Amino acid sequence: MKSICLYFQIHQPLRLRRYRFFDIGNDHYYYDDFTNESIISKMAKECYLPANEILLDLIRSNKQSFKVSFSITGVTLDQFESYAPEVIESFKQLAETGCVEFLAETYSHSLAALKDQDEFKVQVKSHSQRIQELFGHKPKVFRNTELIYSDDIGAAVASLGYKGMITEGAKHILGWKSPNYLYCNALNPKLKLLMRNYTLSDDIAFRFSVQSWNEWPLTTEKFVNWLDHLDEKEEIVNVFMDYETFGEHQKKESGIFEFLSNLPAAILKSGSYKFITPSDAIKEYQPIAVAHVPHAISWADEERDLSAWLGNSLQNEAFTKLYELKKDVESLNHERINKDWSYLQCSDHFYFMCTKFFSDGDMHSYFNPYNSPYDAFINYMNVLSDFKIRLDELREDGKPATSIENELLKKDKLIKRYETEIKKLKKKILSD
Structure with missing residues (x-):
């Protein structure tokens, strides 16, 4: 039986206001409150609240056999608290089901891992504490900003006590190997790695409403058929994407919410698949190989680098x-x-x-x-x-x-x- 690991990233930056040269030394407030509040309110209405309601219904209707995971940046939680506290309440409801895992990351969605290890550790600990305070869940798996990962970053994450980390299944790293297995860090093999299946993930996140795409329209039946054609030896399919896929990147009119509502039942129907969280994955599976990543990768663009x-x-x-x-x-x-x-x-x-x-x-x-x-x-x-x-x-x-x-x-x-x-x-x- 193959496992499906479904993960969503939630991040909204705190946007800066137009800060002119003549403001320097005279005005110490940097943020565009109007824009930030407008975006958070819009996203709450069009994405976070309706998507959370669907997930809560799916967990209940599938008798807790449906599981998902999230990473929510600290800067986003701060904005939820200020502009849309009802979103935090909806995530608390999801947390109470026991079928949702919250991952750790840097508090401000920063690039500290590339520059300053002490600052990186401070931010990770701060974020983990915030998640535990809000959702009663101490993160066990780490997700770095934009899935940025290298051997050194993985070793630093392992030193903080995390047992697993998620990153991009970059082609130039895996080569002929499949992302549909568990891997481990090259410097500390105790840290297990879940690699994103970027093809299946991006089919939903980026191509779902593209009518020129030769696979449009994407249906749940078609998606399950693609899963059925994977090598039978492959163990875990990691479908990772921005949560804003639902209602923002892919608008409601595209049918994306209906796709989300119907996907779990379509996957579970055959009895060949189950949903798991990243923590479940690192407990259940053993790494098949070491992932050598001497230079940092990310999930951004074709290059999958830091550019x-x-x-x-x-x-x-x-x-x-x-x-x-x-x-x-x-x-x-x-x-x-x-x-x-x-x-x-x-x-x-x-x-x-x-x-x-x-x-x-x-x-x-x-x-x-x-x-x-x-x-x-x-x-x-x-x-x-x-x-x-x-x-x-x-x-x-x-x-x-x-x-x-x-x-x-x-x-x-x-x-x-x-x-x-x-x-x-x-x-x-x-x-x-």
Whole structure:
């Protein structure tokens, strides 16, 4: 009997407001509350609440033989608490069924695992505590931001006590091997790995409503038929996707909610399959091989690498400047500073600076609130400049390390340098 592991990611970034150069040193509030509240309210109505209601009905109607798992970022939980507390209540109802597993991840959906192991561990512990407080469930399996994984990251996760981790079944990693088995970390074989079956997952997440797709329309019968044609020796099919697939990426009118409602019964009907959670999987199955991942992978784009976040000089400049501030943040241990520090690490800030989406007209560009990656970069760096001024002003002696006037002069020089880099990037994109 094959196992189906169904996992959903839930993440909504805390979007920054238009932060002008002249706001630096004068206004220390960075967030677009109106936009954030509007998006969370819209998503609650169109996706989270109706999808949760369907899942709750499916668990009850299938006598608890239907199971799912979620990872919900801390920054998203914070917004639910502020703008849509009813969503948290609906997840509590799901948690009470005993058929839903909540995974751990970084609190702010950050890239800390790539830069600072201490910060990474702090965020993971903070997120795990929040999940336990809200849902009475201590996470046992880890899911890193955007399924980012490497041998080193896996070893760090294992050192935190996690027994399993989920990641992308990237073709350049698995080669001829199938993602439909359990694998293990190359540095610490005790950490078991669940690899996403990206073909079956993306058939639902991205191709469901594409009428030019040769398999459109996707029905539950067709999906089960694809499962039936998998190698009979394969053990576990990991179908991982954004929860926003239901009602946002795939609109209600596409029939996506009906597909979700009918899928469990169609899969369970034959008696050849069962639903399990990631924790169930690592208990029931043994790894068939070591997964060697010396360089970090993700579930983003065809490359399955880090280029969506750290693929150009703008992104790397912003990323480097952010983490240069870490020691000052730690030395102050100021509540408001710590909160902003967490939110400024959100990977989406760097994603919005991605020039390949801008040049290719990628379908993901509609998530970007900026007119261009360059606008995203300037806006973020303006915020970071103000954040640095605040750090200087809060030093233990109560005196800024540099006067605000001198700081602003330095920012003028930085802006000019950034403008030069932006022009170079634009020329490169046009020539490519």
